[in-house]
Amino acid sequence: MGRLRMAIADDHDLFRQGLKSVLKDKFEVVFDVPNGLELIRKLEDYNVDIVLLDLEMPGMDGFETLNLLRTSHPDVKCLMLSYFSETDFIVRAIQLNARGFLPKNATIEQLEKAIHCVSDNGYYFDEALQYIVPIQKKSNYQFTNKETAIIRLACSGITNKEIASKLGISIKTVENHRSSIFEKAQIKNIAQLVLIAIQEGIVVI
Amino acid sequence: MGRLRMAIADDHDLFRQGLKSVLKDKFEVVFDVPNGLELIRKLEDYNVDIVLLDLEMPGMDGFETLNLLRTSHPDVKCLMLSYFSETDFIVRAIQLNARGFLPKNATIEQLEKAIHCVSDNGYYFDEALQYIVPIQKKSNYQFTNKETAIIRLACSGITNKEIASKLGISIKTVENHRSSIFEKAQIKNIAQLVLIAIQEGIVVI
């Protein structure tokens, strides 16, 4: 198999160049860019396997970039780099489909390990965070597929009528599903549903 | 322009009195209180620009106080003081709309600098954290204080009737505010409002 094709997105020139020279022996660094916009633009022209993506960037930060990449290049695996290891950050990155998270004070060995983990279609997160990932998966509520679909649509702010037309079912059916949803989640209205859907990772913002 | 109007909330009498005497030459210390409850009560009667808020207080701590202030007095700028500089603390404080964070072993010069930074509608955080703050990007919408309060309550899932009763105003007034909110945000219903409120950092989950 050929060498892994990498891209680097980081606003700090020194760090980016250093990273590039460290990696160039073992991987093929296809390109490096100082921000998320450039990254997305270059991904149109170049094929890469893994992106090393800085979380803290001016303008469009790592989160925004991740979010856009989910739709524009869902096959590209993102390994996030950050000065901080705040749980919040990491959870958010996971929600946005990051494949790994590495603090910037990590060693070269850790970085290489992380890259290989991610490459094998897997994930790489800090040991201390291993237990977070399953938490994200198992929801506190067992919603059916239809219910989940309706939750997503309802949380986008469209009416039951529009949901019904979009799914090709009756308004009454939508209302029934929603009743089940509310009962399962023990809530009473859409505002609360949006909050829960976000917490459960059903809806990502 | 007149002198900055300050308030101090700290449970340690000595520290509070010392702070007051240090500040009284350059700022107008409107009042000082030993806890968060007293702070909120006094803010009903007095107008202040900046509150120096201790994080570690018995009963209602700085975080809780911050959270309540977001709804009751969102215009009051809070400069947090703490014995500890844990990143967790600072990030949480930022999420709760604190305008600055200062360890209690800071110098008078640093405090004055922090107060002036905060006063100029800005923020003051440790150098290491400067670049985190932009993540809390300033709101894309100019909501008034009342509007912000109503957004928070509406997003918690309570009805307009309940909001009205909680704020001691008419349902019609609440509806009017909501109309203005929807117009400003160019949205049509509560589901979208919850999403925007979270994105804008008005609501924290």
Add this chain to the structure above:
DNA sequence: AACAAATTAAGGGTTTACCCCTATTTCAAG
């Protein structure tokens, strides 16, 4: 003092959300 913005409130209207209920079909698991 004059003006703009914010806050307050109400009247009167339509639409949607939300909550009961019953009932059929489908489909997978025991």
Add this chain to the structure above:
DNA sequence: CTTGAAATAGGGGTAAACCCTTAATTTGTT
């Protein structure tokens, strides 16, 4: 082959949300 969950749909109702208009009062700023 039966049992139960899921998905479908409707009837009928109340409460709430949402939208429009007008208007007085308060508040802050030139």
